[in-house]
Amino acid sequence: DGGITQSPKYLFRKEGQNVTLSCEQNLNHDAMYWYRQDPGQGLRLIYYSQIVNDFQKGDIAEGYSVSREKKESFPLTVTSAQKNPTAFYLCASSTSMSRDSPVSYGYTFGSGTRLTVV
């Protein structure tokens, strides 16, 4: 089951603690994304990155941070500033859109990490 791997599958965080969720892909995709999935609310974009060493905030970036030091990896840190971190986190990747390649082929998703605050 190649493609995009998220770990761990389940993660428990104590109050005031930072935790990092891993996302690795071997699809040679330029673009990577982090979404949060809450019951009844669909997917909301946290951060995204189109190329290495560059990333942008999504719609709900507060309390989160990311890095993109390698093309294959896009880890997400949930900081203590995130007031309601309990959720299901999905990482996705896609080919990067450009003027020469303006069409999107859609996302490939990881299997997700379920984060719970204890």
Added chain:
Amino acid sequence: AQRVTQPEKLLSVFKGAPVELKCNYSYSGSPELFWYVQYSRQRLQLLLRHISRESIKGFTADLNKGETSFHLKKPFAQEEDSAMYYCALNNCREAGKSTFGDGTTLTVKP
């Protein structure tokens, strides 16, 4: 701002009946729309793209720019179609980031 609306959270049909999952969008540019599906205990996966005009697992979806809709249809539902379905709108101007609807859970009863 772009927005995707899936008006039905739950949809239930009998096996062999037609099914239509509704999706409406708002977007100022030329839209790229997708349907994703999540079967039980499986990861979210791409079902089809409007631009490819394909039929996948018997499902089709036609982009109607006049009604700003991208409804997913299948003439004869099967039990294995039971899943969560998400409609998504791709923002071509912003690194291909997608906005998702809230999803529709489809149950196909025997």
